[in-house]
Amino acid sequence: MPGPDHAPPAPTPPGTAPVPPVSSSPGTTPAPPAPTPPVTPESPHSVPLGEPVSAGAGVPVGTPSAPPAPSAGFSGRFGGSRESDPHGTPSCGQPGPWAPAQPGAERGTTAPPQPASVPAPAATPAAETTDPVSEGEAGAPGGAVDPWRTYDPWAKAAAGRAFQQNGAAVESTGQRRRRVRRALVGGAVALALVSGVGGGIVGAYLERNGGLGDIVLPQASAEPAGRDPDSVAGISARALPSVVTLHVAGSKESGTGTGFVLDDRGHILTNNHVVEPAGSSGRIAVTFNSGDTAKATVVGRDSGYDLAVVKVTGVRGMKPLPLGNSDNVRVGDPVVAIGAPFDLAGTVTSGIISAKERPITAGAQRAGSDVSYVDALQTDAPINPGNSGGPLLDSRARVIGINSAIRSADGGADAETGQSGSIGLGFAIPVNQAKRVAEELINTGRATHPVIGVTLDMNYGGDGARVAAHGNEGDPAVTEDGPGARAGIEPGDVITEVDGRAVHTGEELIVKTRAHRPGDHLELTVVRAGKERTVTLVLGSSHGG
Numbered sequence: 001m002p003g004p005d006h007a008p009p010a011p012t013p014p015g016t017a018p019v020p021p022v023s024s025s026p027g028t029t030p031a032p033p034a035p036t037p038p039v040t041p042e043s044p045h046s047v048p049l050g051e052p053v054s055a056g057a058g059v060p061v062g063t064p065s066a067p068p069a070p071s072a073g074f075s076g077r078f079g080g081s082r083e084s085d086p087h088g089t090p091s092c093g094q095p096g097p098w099a100p101a102q103p104g105a106e107r108g109t110t111a112p113p114q115p116a117s118v119p120a121p122a123a124t125p126a127a128e129t130t131d132p133v134s135e136g137e138a139g140a141p142g143g144a145v146d147p148w149r150t151y152d153p154w155a156k157a158a159a160g161r162a163f164q165q166n167g168a169a170v171e172s173t174g175q176r177r178r179r180v181r182r183a184l185v186g187g188a189v190a191l192a193l194v195s196g197v198g199g200g201i202v203g204a205y206l207e208r209n210g211g212l213g214d215i216v217l218p219q220a221s222a223e224p225a226g227r228d229p230d231s232v233a234g235i236s237a238r239a240l241p242s243v244v245t246l247h248v249a250g251s252k253e254s255g256t257g258t259g260f261v262l263d264d265r266g267h268i269l270t271n272n273h274v275v276e277p278a279g280s281s282g283r284i285a286v287t288f289n290s291g292d293t294a295k296a297t298v299v300g301r302d303s304g305y306d307l308a309v310v311k312v313t314g315v316r317g318m319k320p321l322p323l324g325n326s327d328n329v330r331v332g333d334p335v336v337a338i339g340a341p342f343d344l345a346g347t348v349t350s351g352i353i354s355a356k357e358r359p360i361t362a363g364a365q366r367a368g369s370d371v372s373y374v375d376a377l378q379t380d381a382p383i384n385p386g387n388s389g390g391p392l393l394d395s396r397a398r399v400i401g402i403n404s405a406i407r408s409a410d411g412g413a414d415a416e417t418g419q420s421g422s423i424g425l426g427f428a429i430p431v432n433q434a435k436r437v438a439e440e441l442i443n444t445g446r447a448t449h450p451v452i453g454v455t456l457d458m459n460y461g462g463d464g465a466r467v468a469a470h471g472n473e474g475d476p477a478v479t480e481d482g483p484g485a486r487a488g489i490e491p492g493d494v495i496t497e498v499d500g501r502a503v504h505t506g507e508e509l510i511v512k513t514r515a516h517r518p519g520d521h522l523e524l525t526v527v528r529a530g531k532e533r534t535v536t537l538v539l540g541s542s543h544g545g
Helices: 132-139 173-209 232-242 272-278 431-444 483-487 506-514
Strands: 243-249 254-261 267-270 283-287 293-302 307-312 334-339 347-363 371-379 391-393 399-406 426-430 448-451 494-498 521-528 531-538 540-543
Touching: 232 243, 232 254, 232 334, 232 347, 232 391, 243 267, 243 272, 254 272, 267 431, 272 283, 272 293, 272 307, 283 307, 293 431, 307 431, 334 399, 347 399, 347 426, 347 506, 371 399, 371 506, 399 431, 426 431, 448 506, 483 531, 494 506
Parallel strands: none
Antiparallel strands: 243 254, 243 283, 254 267, 267 307, 283 293, 293 307, 334 347, 334 391, 347 371, 371 426, 391 399, 399 426, 448 540, 494 521, 521 531
């Protein structure tokens, strides 16, 4: 049933004054007042007297208006216009689809004919559904969609034209899938960026701080303690128990040196200059690698060879070092030196044999001491003060030399002790020579020296060793009936070779001679009056001091 707002305007009875309209919409021509129908009990939905009903926009004054089409909307009592509503949704409390239909406004009917001068609005079937978007586009300025004019929560969504309650269009299935896909791709990109940045920050922190927890450093697992017997560690392990440190104290001076065990009777070999400060009444203490200490006495010493033997008593379990053969040594052979440099007991250094038969002189550093002439083994194994008397070992832990001297650079002395350090030039007495001297010192308390029986001119500046014109203290330069005299050597002769090896100074001739034993045969090249000849002699013997 149509509501009262949809009733067609009734003709004005004659003699009745028209009621002016309450208001009109801006931009429209005011409609003539509609005649007021009589109020009868049969019209419960009639408009009360004095309350006008607005006519449709655009209808001239004085012209009867045609009833509005159902789809063209209607005017409320407050003048607000409303779009077509196929469901008859009430507006501002107006009756809805349950209100009785007005006569002539049934569904499917058209509006009454309009006068010829006024075009009648097109009739729209009530069953026809208008396009809310089209109406919104037509009613909104600039063709924009007005969601408030198209919103209908009861309407069925047209294909691709459904709207949400806020007026926005509802996405289709394809649109939703594309939106979800774009969201997933964007999320993946954002996650990758965040992961990369975060990973870089975490990596930098871990690299700088070493981790998030307590630092645990990697470490190798335990290994067997043994080493290759020919390695430096293996050689040291076998030799250290036989190496000792000597602390010597005399009435005027003291010193520290090294020695090694010769036999199980307590004999220890060292340098003469190590024990020399003790004199005849000094004290010598021997400290073993185990830490045990024993008192030692001098068995014998020889300044010419710079060797000495001391002995300890009451010590059990001493292990002698095996002796090698210095004649078998070759330049470049690996060696290990053990000693107590600067009183640092048990110090191990290693190197090679850098030269053989190097003639050196040592001693004469103290008043009254003799000069030592040594045909030495040269090594680059570091040797320092305190290493003197210690063993120089081959690759099988056998003694091939006794460390005795070093060559120091100028200005290389220690500031506190005045002792200079190693520059890689160390010298050792060959073990073959040391063995003979040690045996003589142990057996007799004295060592013998091989001699030629001539006095040398140590100031000669030419090449070779020249026999002096006169001997010491008025003695003849060539000992009567001595080895040299028997070989035909005369004062003024110049000896240039020994056993085919050149000698350049008198010191070298002494060194070459003392490298032999008394009784050995020597072949000498002698120059006299510009003529060269070769002589053979048998070395004599003298007792050293």
